[in-house]
Amino acid sequence: MALTRMLTRRPGETIRQRRWKMRPRVPSVPISIALVVGTALLLAVTAGFVLFAGYRAARLNTGELAREGAESMIRSMVERTRAHLDPVQAQLDFLSQQIVRQRLDLTQAERLGDLLLASLAAVPQESVVAFATPDLQVLRAFRNRPSTPLAVNDWRDDPGFEKAMQRAAQASGAFWGELYVAQGRGMPFINLFVPVHREGKFAGALIAGVTTAALSDFLATLGSEDLANPFILYGPDSVLAHPRLREGFPGLSDKHPLPSLRELGDPVLEKIWTPDPEMRLQQAGTFTNAAVSARLVDIGGESFLFILQELPGYGERPWTIGTYMPLEQAVPQLDRLTHLLWVGGIVLVVGMVLALLLGRSLSHPIRELADEANRLRELNFDAPPPRLRGPFRELNEAARAFDAMVGGLRLFSTYVPHTLVRRLMRHGSPKAIVSEEREVTVMFTDIAGFTTLSEQLPAAEVAAFLNGHFTLVGGCVEATEGTVDKYIGDAVMAFWGAPGHQPDHAARACQAALGIAQAVHADNQARARDDLPPVRVRIGIHSGRALVGDIGAPSRVNYTVVGDVVNVAERLEELARSAARTIEGEDVSVLLGARTAAALGQEFPLIPLGDFELRGRREPLTIFQLQVG
Structure with missing residues (x-):
């Protein structure tokens, strides 16, 4: 019977809407009438x-x-x-x-x-x-x-x-x-x-x-x-x-x-x-x-x-x-x-009781809706939806609209970076995101030997492995208020310095790299207990001027970073496989460009590696390795 109801559900109709149709309707009155009657009695x-x-x-x-x-x-x-x-x-x-x-x-x-x-x-x-x-x-x-x-x-x-x-x-x-x-x-x-x-x-x-x-x-x-x-x-x-x-x-x-x-x-x-x-x-x-x-x-x-x-x-x-x-x-x-x-003490007590009952019946669901809206503003979808069903018609309609909005935003937030969604929600207009040139720091991560690893596993296990790895990397990026731009195979591209103003974007990117190193190390310890091979990650980070904003056709745009800084960061990630100094016990190698290294403080220990010629560039680039141990 339950399967039949599920199969006969109309397109676009949510399960919550089905539940509403299955429940008996509770008689409701407009809030205005309730306020008028209650105020007159008081x-x-x-x-x-x-x-x-x-x-x-x-x-x-x-x-x-x-x-x-x-x-x-x-x-x-x-x-x-x-x-x-x-x-x-x-x-x-x-x-x-x-x-x-x-x-x-x-x-x-x-x-x-x-x-x-x-x-x-x-x-x-x-x-x-x-x-x-x-x-x-x-x-x-x-x-x-x-x-x-x-x-x-x-x-x-x-x-x-x-x-x-x-x-x-x-x-x-x-x-x-x-x-x-x-x-x-x-x-x-x-x-x-x-x-x-x-x-x-x-x-x-x-x-x-x-x-x-x-x-x-x-x-x-x-x-x-x-x-x-x-x-x-x-x-x-x-x-x-x-x-x-x-x-x-x-x-x-x-x-x-x-x-x-x-x-x-x-x-x-x-x-x-x-x-x-x-x-x-x-x-x-x-x-x-x-x-x-x-x-x-x-x-x-x-x-x-x-x-x-x-x-x-x-x-x-x-x-x-x-x-x-x-x-x-x-x-x-x-x-x-x-x-x-x-x-008139007795009469006053009666009036206070009436005011209390009316106040609770009105303020409690409205307060609950406000609390849920505040959580939603921070893209917190873990809390249960507000239970506003009661005798007031407007609150019931608000509950239905709120549920539909939460469902839409939950889907929307899985395809768009949370930092971008928060900025759009905060300003309430697409004009809040303007294409402009600014100083940013770009990171590329890649799993060493992923092609060999993926050939030995079924497609479903490869997808599960990538999802877990992307969750690990994305969590470290978001913890430093960075933006995950895209996933390219087993690689992740992220950037800092946009859409919000972040003067310390280089330090944030390096802090995220250190967080990735710690998380990968902990994950490899768990993999070792399961007799699984360790995961080796290579990271390239570079800072520079880039065009940041909406790029694409009018029907489909993507908020991304375009410029030479992106190419250099990707080349640094490629170079990390051979140029980085291998340190025993480290599962992650991180290479930085000179501009990124110059923007860092003493809390980030660096190893100078010298000048290297990168693919596609005429001039050599001074490269540093970030110590992650």
């Missing part, structure tokens, strides 16, 4: 109680907005603080691994200094990074000292540093040490220690210094005299970050690295730990986040509301992140509406 029920309803709404809404705003600000401060400091630890951990892996001679200050200077480029919040030996010889690399970027010092006469190094020798991982102050700047620094162990012995410690000025700059962007006054405390009495500390603070030293609450000159913050009055603290409300707390402080007859959250893990003393504001600004309606009108 007005009739609540007309005599406007003042009372206004008070309730003002109290609940104002208190909720105050709590949500305070929690949002505290959450943003915590996230930004972690985002400012956690990359420092990640970078030092990486440096420690590099020192151990490369077996660097720690007595060679020049090579170690170059490594420290290079690390400063990856983490801009670091002002200084150093390596200290067990005998307290310290090599430091500075960000803002171009004339003397490196310095070697003997700190054996510093008892505080000796104590910190003893702790590092016994520590199993990174830890944040005591604060210190830069001489002549009055700027406090937070320092992170990462011990380095080689062959089970303590070889020294990597140290990073991070200024607190960036935290104070961030707080200054959040706060204002009218709304909020953010801060970060180090322990109960020292101020780590505050808008007033963006330029440092006079009189600070290693023994006194931070100003106290009294020294800062903020009269409200100075009184933060005075006992809470028993007055309107309960009116300030409770918070949904258990880590967030509230305090009320009276200063000169005015009440201030403090919102606080403790942030552990960044030193021996806990950090307290918080903000404060006048209570009247946080909950201004509470002091104005003091007289309660309880007459």
Whole structure:
């Protein structure tokens, strides 16, 4: 019976449409009639109680907005603080691994200094990074000292540093040490220690210094005299970050690295730990986040509301992140509406119930449709379609149209690159894609020996193999916001720098190549367990000017790249089979043109291979190999 229904379905009719025809129709009414009737009932029920309803709404809404705003600000401060400091630890951990892996001679200050200077480029919040030996010889690399970027010092006469190094020798991982102050700047620094162990012995410690000025700059962007006054405390009495500390603070030293609450000159913050009055603290409300707390402080007859959250893990003393504001600004309606009108309570409850039922019946499906539309805007077709079937006719029709649109876009997105689809959907016009000449980076990939491999397999297995390989390569391209242009046999052509503007298109292409190398290596490990031969991939990457846009006949166009840069990238992929240096354990060889290599940073290690004559070109081209291991 089910097979008969499937075979008798009309052309163009979806399975979902068939399901709609099989289901009994639910009686529906226009939303306009429902709104008119519902509004009339609500007005009739609540007309005599406007003042009372206004008070309730003002109290609940104002208190909720105050709590949500305070929690949002505290959450943003915590996230930004972690985002400012956690990359420092990640970078030092990486440096420690590099020192151990490369077996660097720690007595060679020049090579170690170059490594420290290079690390400063990856983490801009670091002002200084150093390596200290067990005998307290310290090599430091500075960000803002171009004339003397490196310095070697003997700190054996510093008892505080000796104590910190003893702790590092016994520590199993990174830890944040005591604060210190830069001489002549009055700027406090937070320092992170990462011990380095080689062959089970303590070889020294990597140290990073991070200024607190960036935290104070961030707080200054959040706060204002009218709304909020953010801060970060180090322990109960020292101020780590505050808008007033963006330029440092006079009189600070290693023994006194931070100003106290009294020294800062903020009269409200100075009184933060005075006992809470028993007055309107309960009116300030409770918070949904258990880590967030509230305090009320009276200063000169005015009440201030403090919102606080403790942030552990960044030193021996806990950090307290918080903000404060006048209570009247946080909950201004509470002091104005003091007289309660309880007459007609039962009628008001009836009106609220009616409003709640009507609001839910209307807002829930519309909100669900909006959420699904937002997912669809990002080409997320994995979520189930919205279930908007109900008593309202317009919503039912919208659900049918939405289902049809999702089906069409799902098919459309399989034939067109997602980046192009998103750009068209964002601008809503084909004019958003204009043919123009611009700087791009083009990649060609190819499977070495694919012809021999395909001759040994049935056609179905070859297709399955290619689909899996293209999924692997395409995922790495899309992860770096590149565009897969076309598939040519077992080859993939992709490009960066269009349709959106990508100044770092060369770096994105090389990052995608590294991702392909990792994915192919992991796939070959799985193939080895199944006694299958490994897959060897060759990649050519080149950058240059090209024409980018719609190319083709009026009835069938293709968004692609045309120019010499495409030919060179393809020739580099061909040359990778013979010119690339074979490195044991590498399944992928990547060759770059000189223009691509010149646009890369130090994070991409390159091997110069010399000048080569490419097929179809008169002038030789300088070629580099990207290390993927």
